[in-house]
Amino acid sequence: MGQPHRYVDVAERRARLALRHRLAAGARAAGPEEVATSLVALHGTDPATVYLGVAARLADPVEAVPRTERALYEDRTLVRMHGMRHTVFVFPAELTAVVHASTGIAVAARARSQLIKDMAAAGAPDAAWLKEVEESALAALARRGQATAAELAEDEPRLREQFAYAPGKSYEGVHTVSSRLLRLLGVEGKVVRGRPLGSWTSTQFRWALAPAHPELDVADAQTDLLRRWLAACGPATEADLKWWTGWRVTEVRRALAAMGAQEVSLDEGTGYVVAGDTGPVAAPREPWAALLPALDPTAMGWQQRDWYLAPELRPALFDRSGNVGPTVWWNGRVVGGWAQRPDGEITWRLLDLENAGREAEPAVTEQARLLQDLLGPTRVTPRFRTPLEKELAA
Structure with a gap:
C-alpha cells in the first residue's frame, strides 16, 4: 500500500504564493525580467496590468514603468504575444x-481555418490571395521595423479591403483584412506587439516581426511550460492546469507524467507539484499587503480560488x-479592492474585515501611497470594469 499524499493546507498555499509571486517584503524582485520569470507570464490584455503588476513586486518600484518599457521595447527581454487561452x-x-x-x-491552425472560412462565406478572395497579402505585409513590416495596420496598408493596400462577418446574425459586422490577418499572424508567432501609439497605458500598438526562435517539439514544450508554471503556482489541481493552459485534459496529463509531477492532497482533492517540491514552506516572517491591478496573474492564476x-x-x-x-491583498488572500x-x-x-483587521489598514494605506506616487499624473482605468472599482472611482 502506497504512502498517503502529503496534505498542503491553505496557509501553506498562501505562503508559497507570497514568496514565489514576489509579494512578501523579503521576496521582492530586482527587475521586470525577474518578475516575469517568477510568474511565467504577465497578463497583457490590459497594458497597464503589466506595469502595475511588475511595480507591485519590485524591491524598488520607483522606476518600474521606464524599466519595463525598456525591457519590452529596447532590450526585448520581455515580449508581448498571444499565449494560453488565445490571450495576450x-x-x-x-x-x-x-x-x-x-x-x-x-490555436493558430484553427484561427487560420476560421479566417479563410469567414472570408469565403462573404465572397472574399481565397486562401492563395490571403497568403499573397500576408507575405507582402510581412515584407513591409520588415522594411519599416515597426508599424501600425494603417501604415502597413500604405505599402499593401489590400489590407484595407473589407468583408462581411456573420451576415444575418445578431453579431454581424464588417471586418478589415488587416485586423483579422494581423491578429492571426500574432497567434502564429510571426508578429508581436511593438511600442504603443500613446503612453504606457495605451491599448493601441504598433506591430513588429516576432523574434526568431527554434521550432520545438509540441509535447516537450508543453512539459516545459507546465513545469515552469507548477514551480511558480503549485500545488494546483488538474482543473487549474487545464484552465490556465487551455489544453485538452489528455495533454495536461501527458505533461504531468513526462515531468514526473508529484501528487499532494488539497482541500479540493488531488494537487500537483514539481518533483521534489513536496516539502513544507514556511510563511513570510512579516505580514504583507499588496495592491494588485486588474487581471493580475496572481488573482487570475487558478480556476479554483476559494483558498485565497x-x-x-x-x-x-x-x-x-x-x-x-x-484587488487588495493581506497575507495571501484577497480582502478588498x-x-x-x-x-x-x-x-x-476592505471587504473581508474578519481577516483584515486593524493591522492591515496601515499596511494597505502605505501601499496605496506608494502606488499613487508611482502613477503621479497618469490615470489608469481598467479595461474591464468591475462593480467595486466603478463605485470607488466615482
Missing part, C-alpha cells in the same frame, strides 16, 4: 519558443465575464 501575455523572451509550440500552433478569494467577494471584484478588477479617482487619489475598501 508578456513573457520572458526565452519562453517565446516554448509558448508558441505548446500553445500557439494548435472568498466566494462572497466575487460579485464586487469580478465583471460578468470573469475578469478580476484591482481599490481604484483611482479622477483626481489621482488611490482609494480602497
Whole structure:
C-alpha cells in the first residue's frame, strides 16, 4: 500500500504564493525580467496590468514603468504575444519558443481555418490571395521595423479591403483584412506587439516581426511550460492546469507524467507539484499587503480560488465575464479592492474585515501611497470594469 499524499493546507498555499509571486517584503524582485520569470507570464490584455503588476513586486518600484518599457521595447527581454487561452501575455523572451509550440500552433491552425472560412462565406478572395497579402505585409513590416495596420496598408493596400462577418446574425459586422490577418499572424508567432501609439497605458500598438526562435517539439514544450508554471503556482489541481493552459485534459496529463509531477492532497482533492517540491514552506516572517491591478496573474492564476478569494467577494471584484478588477491583498488572500479617482487619489475598501483587521489598514494605506506616487499624473482605468472599482472611482 502506497504512502498517503502529503496534505498542503491553505496557509501553506498562501505562503508559497507570497514568496514565489514576489509579494512578501523579503521576496521582492530586482527587475521586470525577474518578475516575469517568477510568474511565467504577465497578463497583457490590459497594458497597464503589466506595469502595475511588475511595480507591485519590485524591491524598488520607483522606476518600474521606464524599466519595463525598456525591457519590452529596447532590450526585448520581455515580449508581448498571444499565449494560453488565445490571450495576450508578456513573457520572458526565452519562453517565446516554448509558448508558441505548446500553445500557439494548435490555436493558430484553427484561427487560420476560421479566417479563410469567414472570408469565403462573404465572397472574399481565397486562401492563395490571403497568403499573397500576408507575405507582402510581412515584407513591409520588415522594411519599416515597426508599424501600425494603417501604415502597413500604405505599402499593401489590400489590407484595407473589407468583408462581411456573420451576415444575418445578431453579431454581424464588417471586418478589415488587416485586423483579422494581423491578429492571426500574432497567434502564429510571426508578429508581436511593438511600442504603443500613446503612453504606457495605451491599448493601441504598433506591430513588429516576432523574434526568431527554434521550432520545438509540441509535447516537450508543453512539459516545459507546465513545469515552469507548477514551480511558480503549485500545488494546483488538474482543473487549474487545464484552465490556465487551455489544453485538452489528455495533454495536461501527458505533461504531468513526462515531468514526473508529484501528487499532494488539497482541500479540493488531488494537487500537483514539481518533483521534489513536496516539502513544507514556511510563511513570510512579516505580514504583507499588496495592491494588485486588474487581471493580475496572481488573482487570475487558478480556476479554483476559494483558498485565497472568498466566494462572497466575487460579485464586487469580478465583471460578468470573469475578469478580476484591482484587488487588495493581506497575507495571501484577497480582502478588498481599490481604484483611482479622477483626481489621482488611490482609494480602497476592505471587504473581508474578519481577516483584515486593524493591522492591515496601515499596511494597505502605505501601499496605496506608494502606488499613487508611482502613477503621479497618469490615470489608469481598467479595461474591464468591475462593480467595486466603478463605485470607488466615482
